[in-house]
Amino acid sequence: MENAGTQRVAHLHTDYAQSLEIIEKRQKKRRKGLIRRLIAFAVVFVAVCIFMVSSLVAQTHRLNGALAQKAKLEKSLNAQNVYDSQLKQRIRLLNDKNYIGEVARRDYLLSKNGEVIFSKSSIDGH
Numbered sequence: 001m002e003n004a005g006t007q008r009v010a011h012l013h014t015d016y017a018q019s020l021e022i023i024e025k026r027q028k029k030r031r032k033g034l035i036r037r038l039i040a041f042a043v044v045f046v047a048v049c050i051f052m053v054s055s056l057v058a059q060t061h062r063l064n065g066a067l068a069q070k071a072k073l074e075k076s077l078n079a080q081n082v083y084d085s086q087l088k089q090r091i092r093l094l095n096d097k098n099y100i101g102e103v104a105r106r107d108y109l110l111s112k113n114g115e116v117i118f119s120k121s122s123i124d125g126h
Helices: 002-006 015-094 097-108
Strands: none
Touching (some): 015 097
């Protein structure tokens, strides 16, 4: 009886037992293959997600830069439009003979025939 606890049970090598072992091996192999495919899919999915997020961040950064540049250029355009309108007004005035005569009398002390111009000196004192 002492040997009964230490004896090992021998495996039967019948066709049924072998077919069960083959089925178990196939299932383990399929399970390993499934796990490998799922891991590969997960790695690809994570890589695609990382790529998409990095693309989104880069596009957002470029968009913010473009918007800042657009605002700066619009401000410059508005300043140029104001300057353009001032120049057009100046051209209209310079095409007016009365205005040219007024500027010539005021700035260059020119006069019409028979006209006397009195100028004040710009120096404060006398």
